[in-house]
Amino acid sequence: MPTTIADTTNLPSQTFWTTLDKELWIKRLLILLVCIWLLVVVVLPLFQLLSKSVADADGRFVGLAHYRTYFSTPSLSSSLFNSLLVSVLTTCISVSLGFLFAYGLTRTTIAGKGFFKAISMMPLFAPTLLNGIALVYLFGRKGLITLGFFGVLPGIEINLYGPVGIIIAEVLFTFPQAVLMLCIALGMTDARLYEAAESLGAGRVRTFFTVTLPSIRYGLISTVFVCFILAFTDFGAPKVVGGNYNILATDIYKQVIGQQNFAMGAVVSVVLLIPTVVAFIIDRIFQRKQVAMIAARSVPLTPRPHVVRDGLYAGYCALIGFLIVGFYLTAVYASLVKVWPYTLDLGFWHYQFSGTGGGGYAAFFNSIRMSLYSAVFGTAITFFAAYLIEKSRQMNSLRQMAYFLSILPLALPGLVIGLAYIFFFNALGWHVGGMFIPNPMNVLYASMGILVISNIVHFFSVSFLTATTALKQLDQEFETVSESMGVPFTKTFARVTVPVCIPAILEIGVYYFVNSMATVSAVIFLYSADIPLASVAVANMDDAGDVAPACAMSVLILLTNLAVRIGFGLLTRRLKARAQAWTGQ
């Protein structure tokens, strides 16, 4: 036996030393490509947006003139206050409701936790326009509740159009995010802290303030800022139920689409961007602290039954679940009613999309096509970028820059991306020091390509972080081991990294698909007449007063997204079962 081992020392090992040196260069080149990609799709368009906000119609530099105009015109600058007010109130309500819900899911022994959590995630799959439309059917002038269920009960008028409507819609929109983040924060705790508090004689209230709150504080703060950003930048719901109450997001749209005032659109975008970026930076700081708080040897907390508490939480979660399901069922019902509220016959009249603008089923299938492309290309680019940034050991500063640029889109509202892309991709070229540099990206303008790229960038950060988290769970030495054995990194990537990360990759794909289907903010500036989109059609039909078809189209989007989510959920479960051989569970 020993002789055979010794004999094999003449294995052909020298030959691929040279190829591996080549590999290093390939890796460097790929990291460089990731940086260039992020520069072109994130940094340059943003720069173009900023420069538009300080230039006049002919492109001459005018300094802060537009900003002065903005802040000296009360009808414009009041929107900043309105936006802040609405977002702060939304955040308070949403985080409070979300906290109770997440507490019920993590710290009590109520039944049906999985079911309640799934229900609470519903709003993630709907276009936010649908939140507005459903509100109109519930609380609008001829709403179900305004009319007291068609006269059965006394009606309630809540003065929907304006801040009230926006806040309700945004609470619904931000609620799933709050629940998700708070569930994680509440789940990451050390049972021994509670045992220690109990053994030291601390009561419930004292334990809550000395153990529970401190242990979730970073997660809680992070949740607050994420909800704020979401509510502050959302466009869909305010567009439907905002009425005459101006907020920044709808102002951008009005300036650009309504008045063709691109410079002022850029100014409002910057005004929208600044609080968002500040909130984003604070959020990143606290998220990092939260990660640092997880002790490796924590003992997970298993909640003990408590009749009164569990009863209250079960009732609360059931109520919230009922409200969410009822909300979307109202939308489904309304989309099937022949003439609301007069002829309550049910049927698929509004699903014909005949006699309305927007593009009908062509738009719907365009959206599906766009979402598929976004899912496929977005997942590939995101995962590969995350891999290069996380698992390479070369070019540290470049990788750090790429990481920063990868999470930056989290702070970019869709409308800002959309407008920046108009400016960037529409430009024929730039005059730099007397030289004219033509814009190679111009060919993408008004194509499917620009829609897909805008979606990839819009949803890049969350996908990137998902990929990074999955990659971090792989042993840091996989790459080193392969390298020492002379195996090209591409082989290890294909044979080990990707198979082990398949659940996360599918997750990212679904995330891209679902969000690309539902989003309206970025694409509303970028779609062309040849490529109508479902979500844009919803906005346009609603604008034109065709609320029922708009509702029907939103319901189609919601159902498609739910079907995709459930389908992939089953697929992932199958894959996980197959992977049981090597996960050891």
Add this chain to the structure above:
Amino acid sequence: MSNPDIYLTMDAVSKNFGRFTALAEVTFQARRGEFICVLGPSGCGKTTLLRVVAGLEKQTRGKVFIEGRDVSSLPVSSRNVGIVFQSYALFPNLTARQNIAYGLKSRSLSRQAIVKRVDELLDLVGLRGMGRKHPAKLSGGQQQRVALARAIAVSPDLLLLDEPLSALDAKVRVMLRGEIRQLQQRLGITTIMVTHDQEEALTMADRILVIDQGRLVQNGTPRQIYDKPATPFVAGFIGAMNFIEDARKIEKGLYDIGETHLSVSGENGTGRLPAGSRVTLAIRPEDVMLKRDPSVSNLLQTRVEAMEYRGSMFRIDLKRQVSEGTSFTITADVPAETVRRLGITPRSTLPIHLPVDRLRVYEAGKGS
């Protein structure tokens, strides 16, 4: 450097991470087929040393030679090393066989040759019949063997082991210790193993490098390291050691602590110290003898302060009065049988003998 026996040479290698110095001017050589243990407390720079040898980190200063060839700036892939990591880094989605064959597949070997070689390796590490299992279905010790087989599959000239046994149970660890050593000797492969476990280093290595705060403080055989530790740090890190502070040199080979005179035969560089210098004397607990014979030198009367039962022996703290108000404590390891026979109990007095050839002398205040 032209010596054909020398496989690896590290020449004044330093590594800085920003302002932190992980390695400072480390120089050593490894002979072909030698098993070297790099020993030190956690954070001392020993893993950095291994990574520099492998080519995973590039040294800030200094040079690395393999067979006389300067490989200082070559990457890991060009150094023909096999590495076993603390975490094993086994690919979880591949079976043991696939893991072992991983590095073979990219070489121009036929399928049958690969199958044959993997079979050999599985036999070699005692995992015949386990090849189809995934790492998660193997025990820690078995995973360790797969990692070892994978590392030696590509016939490296140098095997690097980074704390390979630290994740295992004590019993498995002792067993694998012997197996790795046997395998290494059978293959005659030059091996560098990083560990913080002194017992591992003493039992496995041909030579031990003791690293402290990035510096190589001693380079010697296990016996040299244990019997003649170069500094109080080495003495204290490997095994237990009594330090008797505040001793004074009287003349060559003679020291005193208060009224007590002690003879020392093998001095260690302290022979040149002038008379009157302050020194620290050191002796291992197992070298402290119980003797009542007044004719031997270095005989001390002590009082039993505390006794700790350790199964086969007792660890006994002995107090020696130096003068009014000052005293020092010496710990002695005494076989349980002796304790029973002599009827040693706490607070009894006990005469002890410190053999002249087992006492070590260190200059006071140097490298502790």
